[in-house]
Amino acid sequence: MSSSNASRRNEASRRAILTAAFELVQEVGYAKLSIESIAARAGVGKQTIYRWWPSKGAVLFDAFLLMLGEQADTGEPALPDTGDLEADLKTVLRATIEELNDPRYDEPMRALNTEIVHDPALAALYSERLDGPMREMKKRRLRSAQRAGQLAEDLDLDVAVEMVWGPLLNRWLQRSGALTPEYADSLVETALSGLRPRH
Amino acid sequence: MSSSNASRRNEASRRAILTAAFELVQEVGYAKLSIESIAARAGVGKQTIYRWWPSKGAVLFDAFLLMLGEQADTGEPALPDTGDLEADLKTVLRATIEELNDPRYDEPMRALNTEIVHDPALAALYSERLDGPMREMKKRRLRSAQRAGQLAEDLDLDVAVEMVWGPLLNRWLQRSGALTPEYADSLVETALSGLRPRH
Amino acid sequence: MSSSNASRRNEASRRAILTAAFELVQEVGYAKLSIESIAARAGVGKQTIYRWWPSKGAVLFDAFLLMLGEQADTGEPALPDTGDLEADLKTVLRATIEELNDPRYDEPMRALNTEIVHDPALAALYSERLDGPMREMKKRRLRSAQRAGQLAEDLDLDVAVEMVWGPLLNRWLQRSGALTPEYADSLVETALSGLRPRH
Amino acid sequence: MSSSNASRRNEASRRAILTAAFELVQEVGYAKLSIESIAARAGVGKQTIYRWWPSKGAVLFDAFLLMLGEQADTGEPALPDTGDLEADLKTVLRATIEELNDPRYDEPMRALNTEIVHDPALAALYSERLDGPMREMKKRRLRSAQRAGQLAEDLDLDVAVEMVWGPLLNRWLQRSGALTPEYADSLVETALSGLRPRH
DNA sequence: CTGTAATCGAGACGGTACGTCGAGTCTTGGG
DNA sequence: CCCAAGACTCGACGTACCGTCTCGATTACAG
Numbered sequence: 001m002s003s004s005n006a007s008r009r010n011e012a013s014r015r016a017i018l019t020a021a022f023e024l025v026q027e028v029g030y031a032k033l034s035i036e037s038i039a040a041r042a043g044v045g046k047q048t049i050y051r052w053w054p055s056k057g058a059v060l061f062d063a064f065l066l067m068l069g070e071q072a073d074t075g076e077p078a079l080p081d082t083g084d085l086e087a088d089l090k091t092v093l094r095a096t097i098e099e100l101n102d103p104r105y106d107e108p109m110r111a112l113n114t115e116i117v118h119d120p121a122l123a124a125l126y127s128e129r130l131d132g133p134m135r136e137m138k139k140r141r142l143r144s145a146q147r148a149g150q151l152a153e154d155l156d157l158d159v160a161v162e163m164v165w166g167p168l169l170n171r172w173l174q175r176s177g178a179l180t181p182e183y184a185d186s187l188v189e190t191a192l193s194g195l196r197p198r199h
Numbered sequence: 200m201s202s203s204n205a206s207r208r209n210e211a212s213r214r215a216i217l218t219a220a221f222e223l224v225q226e227v228g229y230a231k232l233s234i235e236s237i238a239a240r241a242g243v244g245k246q247t248i249y250r251w252w253p254s255k256g257a258v259l260f261d262a263f264l265l266m267l268g269e270q271a272d273t274g275e276p277a278l279p280d281t282g283d284l285e286a287d288l289k290t291v292l293r294a295t296i297e298e299l300n301d302p303r304y305d306e307p308m309r310a311l312n313t314e315i316v317h318d319p320a321l322a323a324l325y326s327e328r329l330d331g332p333m334r335e336m337k338k339r340r341l342r343s344a345q346r347a348g349q350l351a352e353d354l355d356l357d358v359a360v361e362m363v364w365g366p367l368l369n370r371w372l373q374r375s376g377a378l379t380p381e382y383a384d385s386l387v388e389t390a391l392s393g394l395r396p397r398h
Numbered sequence: 399m400s401s402s403n404a405s406r407r408n409e410a411s412r413r414a415i416l417t418a419a420f421e422l423v424q425e426v427g428y429a430k431l432s433i434e435s436i437a438a439r440a441g442v443g444k445q446t447i448y449r450w451w452p453s454k455g456a457v458l459f460d461a462f463l464l465m466l467g468e469q470a471d472t473g474e475p476a477l478p479d480t481g482d483l484e485a486d487l488k489t490v491l492r493a494t495i496e497e498l499n500d501p502r503y504d505e506p507m508r509a510l511n512t513e514i515v516h517d518p519a520l521a522a523l524y525s526e527r528l529d530g531p532m533r534e535m536k537k538r539r540l541r542s543a544q545r546a547g548q549l550a551e552d553l554d555l556d557v558a559v560e561m562v563w564g565p566l567l568n569r570w571l572q573r574s575g576a577l578t579p580e581y582a583d584s585l586v587e588t589a590l591s592g593l594r595p596r597h
Numbered sequence: 598m599s600s601s602n603a604s605r606r607n608e609a610s611r612r613a614i615l616t617a618a619f620e621l622v623q624e625v626g627y628a629k630l631s632i633e634s635i636a637a638r639a640g641v642g643k644q645t646i647y648r649w650w651p652s653k654g655a656v657l658f659d660a661f662l663l664m665l666g667e668q669a670d671t672g673e674p675a676l677p678d679t680g681d682l683e684a685d686l687k688t689v690l691r692a693t694i695e696e697l698n699d700p701r702y703d704e705p706m707r708a709l710n711t712e713i714v715h716d717p718a719l720a721a722l723y724s725e726r727l728d729g730p731m732r733e734m735k736k737r738r739l740r741s742a743q744r745a746g747q748l749a750e751d752l753d754l755d756v757a758v759e760m761v762w763g764p765l766l767n768r769w770l771q772r773s774g775a776l777t778p779e780y781a782d783s784l785v786e787t788a789l790s791g792l793r794p795r796h
Numbered sequence: 797c798t799g800t801a802a803t804c805g806a807g808a809c810g811g812t813a814c815g816t817c818g819a820g821t822c823t824t825g826g827g
Numbered sequence: 828c829c830c831a832a833g834a835c836t837c838g839a840c841g842t843a844c845c846g847t848c849t850c851g852a853t854t855a856c857a858g
Contacts, residue, residue, distance in 0.1 A: 007808095008806095008807075008808060008849075008850065009808075010808070010809070013808090013809075013810095029317070030317060031317060034838080034839055034840085035839080035840075035841085036838085036839060036840080037839095039810090043810080044809085044810070045808095045809065045810045045811055045812095046810095046811090046840095046841080046842095047808090047809080047810085047811090047841095047842085047843090048808075048809065048810075050841065050842085051808075051809095110316050110317060113316060113372075113373075114313050114316055114317065116372070116373055116374075117309050117312060117313055117372050117373075118228065118229060118230060118309060118313065120374060123373060123374040123375075124374075126373070127373070127374070127375055131373065131375060142394075149396065150395065150396075151394050151395060151396065152392070152394065152395065152396045152397070153396065155389070155394060156385055156389065158376065159366070159382075159385050159386060159389050160389065160394050162366035162369060162370065162375075162386075163362055163366055163386070163389060163390060163394070164394075166362075166365040166366035166368075166369040166370075167358070167361035167362050167365035167366070169365075169369055170361060170365040170368055170369060171361065171365075173312075173315070173316050173372075174312075174315055174316070174322060174325070174326070174330065175315075175319060175322045175323075175326070176322075176326055176330060176361075177357065183358075186355055186358050187358060187361075187362070190354070190355065190358050190359065190362060190393075191362060191390075191393065191394055192393055192394050192395050193351070193393045193395060194389075194390065194391055194392040194393025194394075194395070195341075195350050195351065195354055195359050195362070195363075195390055195391050195393075196349065196350060196351065196391050196392060196393070197348065197349075197350065197351045197352065198351070198397075207828065207829060208829085209829070209830070212829095212830075212831095233817080233818055233819085234818075234819070234820085235817085235818060235819085236818090238831090242831080243830085243831070244829095244830060244831040244832060244833085245819090245820080245821095245831095245832090245833085246820095246821085246822085246829095246830080246831085246832095247829085247830065247831080249819095249820065249821085250829085250830095406801095406802060406803060406854080406855065406856085407803080408803070408804070408854095411803090411804075411805095427715065428715060429715060432843080432844055432845085433844075433845075433846085434843080434844055434845085435844095437805090437806095441805080442804080442805070442806095443803095443804065443805045443806055443807080444805095444806090444807085444845095444846080444847095445803090445804080445805085445806090445846095445847085445848090446803080446804065446805080448846065448847085449803080449804095508714050508715060511714060511770075511771075512711050512714055512715065514770070514771055514772075515707050515710060515711055515770050515771070516626070516627060516628060516707060516711065518772060521771060521772045521773075522772075524771070525771070525772070525773055529771065529773060540792075547794065548793065548794075549792050549793060549794065550790070550792065550793065550794045550795070551794065553787070553792060554783055554787065556774065557764070557780075557783050557784060557787050558787065558792050560764035560767060560768065560773075560774075561760055561763075561764050561784070561787060561788060561792070562792075564760075564763040564764035564766075564767040564768075565756070565759035565760055565763035565764070567763075567767055568759060568763040568766055568767060569759065569763075571710075571713070571714050571770075572710075572713055572714070572720060572723070572724070572728065573713075573717060573720040573721075573724070574720075574724055574728060574759075575755065581756075584753055584756050585756060585759075585760070588752070588753065588756050588757065588760060588791075589760060589788075589791065589792055590791055590792050590793050591749070591791045591793060592749075592787075592788065592789055592790045592791025592792075592793070593739075593748050593749060593752060593757050593760070593761075593788055593789050593791075594747065594748060594749065594789050594790060594791070595746070595747075595748065595749045595750065596749070596795075605823075605824065605832095605833075605834060606834080607834070607835070610834095610835080610836095631812080631813055631814085632813080632814075632815085633812085633813060633814080634813090636836095640836085641835085641836075642834095642835065642836045642837060642838095643814090643815080643816095643836095643837090644815095644816085644817090644834090644835080644836085644837090645834080645835065645836080647815065647816085648834080648835095
């Protein structure tokens with residue numbers, strides 16, 4: 001059922017390439033990341049990269065998948081659910097902010113986002129393998145709250161997810177403001193209550 | 200007050216360069232845009248570009264300013280204010296969506312966003328010259344509504360702006376969903392009312 | 399005396415490789431001839447070539463032997479001997495010229511000569527298997543004439559052979575002049591009579 | 598009349614490239630000579646080589662011209678003329694043999710000959726710039742002898758030149774025999790007297 | 797008649813070099 | 828001093844082959 005892999009691809013090389021790519025994008029930044037340097041760092045011929053990936057962005061994407069351990073794929077990842085939606089969302093957003101502020105992830109994630117912006121094929125892949133599962137996870141938490149009567153019954157969960165996480169991502173990408181825990185709180189509170197006055 | 204500008208810079212060359220840059224980024228995309236091709240198209244020596252701009256992104260940014268006619272700078276641009284905030288916002292978001300779907304602006308704007316993501320200096324410039332004025336304009340409209348009691352008194356207007364426009368920009372950049380007028384409406388309604396049920 | 403050939407080598411592959419090599423060198427020229435293209439054309443794994451030949455030149459050399467049907471080996475090839483040395487030599491040189499002018503043999507023979515120039519091992523092989531037998535054949539004809547008193551008694555036959563055929567080969571390799579039947583005649587006459595005036 | 602050179606070519610780079618090429622072909626041989634290594638040794642970008650020369654062979658050819666100091670071009674080079682043709686030719690051939698046996702010139706000259714064999718354009722250049730002038734020089738000496746009645750009146754001097762020098766070049770290229778002073782003598786004597794018995 | 801070991805087609809691998817593109821710098825000559 | 832033009836060094840591109848190395852799948856010999 002599994003032992004015979006049709007491909008004669010060298011798994012060790014694959015991992016070396018992805019690891020090298022991830023390290024290098026941290027060290028030199030996305031603009032200066034070259035296939036040549038990835039190959040050199042990985043101890044691999046350039047052809048081995050060109051053979052299996054169509055673009056630099058695709059390598060980076062796979063590197064991401066490897067680093068994330070493909071968590072999104074295994075089982076059903078879930079957001080915390082204490083019953084208190086507001087608190088849970090704040091917890092999650094604060095954690096996200098911490099990750100975005102982590103220099104180890106900053107450059108690689110910016111690089112990935114850049115590639116997605118310009119490469120529709122990669123965007124589709126991203127949507128399918130990374131963003132999709134994450135979005136599902138977020139929607140599951142919101143649906144749970146919805147069932148508990150904490151969210152509007154007619155709420156479009158996709159819009160809801162984007163309204164909570166979108167501003168955060170934007171601020172980070174455009175550096176249009178500081179990413180602080182307070183910002184996370186404010187975002188959650190405002191999204192839940194809406195801009196209009198209550199009562 | 201003397202007529203002599205300190206700089207002996209050739210205005211014709213400047214415009215030719217910016218025009219060529221804007222045209223080329225539409226035609227070949229951002230990744231394949233080269234300083235050499237800009238110089239060739241503009242009928243200009245490469246040195247003339249390097250003399251006046253520090254980076255490809257800076258050229259692109261100035262090209263944008265030129266194309267936008269520096270609207271943001273002239274006078275006090277304003278969002279429509281009919282008194283009906285929800286309707287006004289929907290109008291504006293629908294217009295924005297139309298612009299983002301316009302192939303003439305799609306590639307150049309993606310290019311600009313990409314540069315901003317990786318170049319903090321450019322991000323600051325963007326924030327000051329383009330995003331800042333736009334944000335002020337949006338906040339003015341919201342403040343007007345706030346005074347009219349249509350928005351919560353303690354609302355953080357920056358967060359509010361990001362919550363309305365951020366998801367839109369994100370969907371566009373990541374191609375994570377279609378940009379339709381209905382999406383604009385849904386976004387405005389959800390943001391104004393909040394995720395929680397009313398009553 | 400046993401029927402078993404020590405080698406389990408595949409004769410069909412061997413012939414396919416040599417034929418492919420000979421064809422390809424005609425088609426693409428020596429510089430662009432690659433082991434990979436030979437293997438592909440022959441429908442053979444690269445390893446099969448590397449297993450049996452030490453170098454591209456060696457393959458080419460064997461290809462030559464195959465094409466020539468190993469004539470030089472079988473029996474005692476001989477130059478025409480009508481008793482008229484001058485006429486016989488002219489006949490032979492004219493035939494040689496025709497062969498050298500034949501596009502089917504031009505490129506392959508140039509290729510072989512090139513390899514010989516740079517590879518002493520191949521040069522030795524060439525000398526033993528191709529040039530040697532040919533030279534013997536030529537010397538036999540000259541010796542016959544010498545016995546008939548038509549050539550100087552103390553003549554060094556090796557020098558004689560080189561003086562008749564050398565200039566021809568040189569002109570062909572360096573393209574330093576046209577290879578015409580008249581040239582053949584002139585060469586033979588001059589060599590036989592010498593540069594000095596007779597009487 | 599001369600100061601303004603139309604080309605803005607860098608003479609220092611040109612010399613560095615040719616010198617590097619000549620050195621490298623001695624050191625690593627023709628087969629392993631790469632444009633890349635020439636550029637590296639010369640401290641020059643590869644593009645500068647590709648900009649000015651169409652092929653590796655053309656570089657090598659120019660390197661030869663530079664090394665030979667373009668002697669052939671300056672003035673009227675001449676072979677020794679003591680009145681004794683046989684002695685003079687022996688002197689010259691012996692000197693040639695010594696040169697061909699000099700390891701400093703062996704590889705480069707083989708390389709040049711190889712290129713000529715495969716590249717008609719280069720062959721023409723060779724004929725015009727190197728072989729032609731040399732051949733003229735040789736013919737001048739023979740013509741002088743001819744006037745003195747030492748050579749046949751109807752002798753084709755081109756054929757004569759090829760008959761004396763051709764065998765030598767061939768033996769060297771094909772390694773079909775040792776290049777000794779005795780061989781030079783034998784060659785000259787046989788060519789002058791012819792293969793036929795005198796009287 | 798059946799292992800078993802060499803040979804085969806296939807093609808991935810780590811490399812080297814190719815010939816091209818563009819970056820950013822520098823030089824020349826003209827206005 | 829600025830400009831158009833374009834040569835320069837340098838680094839990377841993506842491709843072609845090198846010679847080596849597995850991988851099954853024949854295939855011909857030996858037991």
